[in-house]
Amino acid sequence: MSFKFKKLEIPEIILIEPSVFADSRGFFFETYKYPDFEQSGIKDSFVQDNHAISVKNALRGLHYQKSPAAQAKLVRCIKGEILDVAVDIRKSSKTFKKWVKALLSEQNKHMLYIPEGFAHGYLTLSEYSEILYKASREYSGEHEAGIIWNDPDLNIDWQIKAPILSDRDLNLLFLKDAQLS
Numbered sequence: 001m002s003f004k005f006k007k008l009e010i011p012e013i014i015l016i017e018p019s020v021f022a023d024s025r026g027f028f029f030e031t032y033k034y035p036d037f038e039q040s041g042i043k044d045s046f047v048q049d050n051h052a053i054s055v056k057n058a059l060r061g062l063h064y065q066k067s068p069a070a071q072a073k074l075v076r077c078i079k080g081e082i083l084d085v086a087v088d089i090r091k092s093s094k095t096f097k098k099w100v101k102a103l104l105s106e107q108n109k110h111m112l113y114i115p116e117g118f119a120h121g122y123l124t125l126s127e128y129s130e131i132l133y134k135a136s137r138e139y140s141g142e143h144e145a146g147i148i149w150n151d152p153d154l155n156i157d158w159q160i161k162a163p164i165l166s167d168r169d170l171n172l173l174f175l176k177d178a179q180l181s
Helices: 034-038
Strands: 002-007 016-017 019-025 026-028 048-055 059-065 071-078 081-088 099-105 111-114 116-122 129-137 144-146
Touching: 002 129, 059 081, 071 081, 071 116, 081 129, 099 111, 111 116, 116 129
Parallel strands: none
Antiparallel strands: 002 016, 016 111, 019 026, 048 129, 059 116, 059 144, 071 111, 071 129, 081 099, 081 116
16 A cells, blocks of 8 residues: 555544655655545545645635535645644534644645545645645535634634634634534
């Protein structure tokens, strides 16, 4: 298998470590291989790839899509470093309102699998970051939603007091007021 799959504190969130092959020419690694992912329990088919560049201290999120357009995501950082966060927003889950974080970087080449039912966000820690992520459903503006990054009920340790936010992300709702599937 070309990957190590590590379940985090919320077991549906999986940190993926690819096997990297390096020599004098550079390096090579597989970033996605359906049979390996399926064998580890990740059975989503990804239908859309997204690419984002962010400056230092930019925080994107916490975003999710409501049912029936809920998305699973596979996130990786190809330049720089990010603090990646996933929040369980499944009301019936025993880990509802819990969150996990992972450092993703061009150095460690780790990826984070986030299934449907989670809000996702990240903070750029380096001068800039470049993120690629796969989604299991296409973007749907009518189903997009989010939770404010500094929701006191979540108490996420973002390691920053005043991140750079979009107007949209500045006006996201608290979890208690959000429309959840």
